[in-house]
Amino acid sequence: MPKVIYLQSDGERTELDVASGTSLMLAATGHGVSGVVGDCGGVMSCATCHVVVEDAFAAQLPPPSETESQMLDYTAMPREPHSRLACQIVMTDALDGICVRIADPQL
Numbered sequence: 001m002p003k004v005i006y007l008q009s010d011g012e013r014t015e016l017d018v019a020s021g022t023s024l025m026l027a028a029t030g031h032g033v034s035g036v037v038g039d040c041g042g043v044m045s046c047a048t049c050h051v052v053v054e055d056a057f058a059a060q061l062p063p064p065s066e067t068e069s070q071m072l073d074y075t076a077m078p079r080e081p082h083s084r085l086a087c088q089i090v091m092t093d094a095l096d097g098i099c100v101r102i103a104d105p106q107l
């Protein structure tokens, strides 16, 4: 199963096996990864699943939709070049090893 690495702002690292087709938000909240809130359940209305994708994987993701991009303009932590909503990143085998830094704060 492909792996995802979640990094906290203090450097704490959590590595999870995530089934293809599962969003990085659902994987994180389902395993109690601190800092990924996912208040809206993944419908892009809360931005509490803000993550910053490591450079090597950012280009492999489809670009954010207009709605995702608009939400990223209103996150608690300022948007960075590779900011994404974890609810919109769907795991695939090709993303094995993807590393995302969890935004701090989310609220």
Ligand code: FES
Residues within 6 Å of the ligand: 025, 037, 038, 039, 040, 041, 042, 043, 044, 045, 046, 047, 048, 049, 071, 085, 086, 087, 088
């Ligand atoms: S869970 Fe609400 S925007 Fe991602």
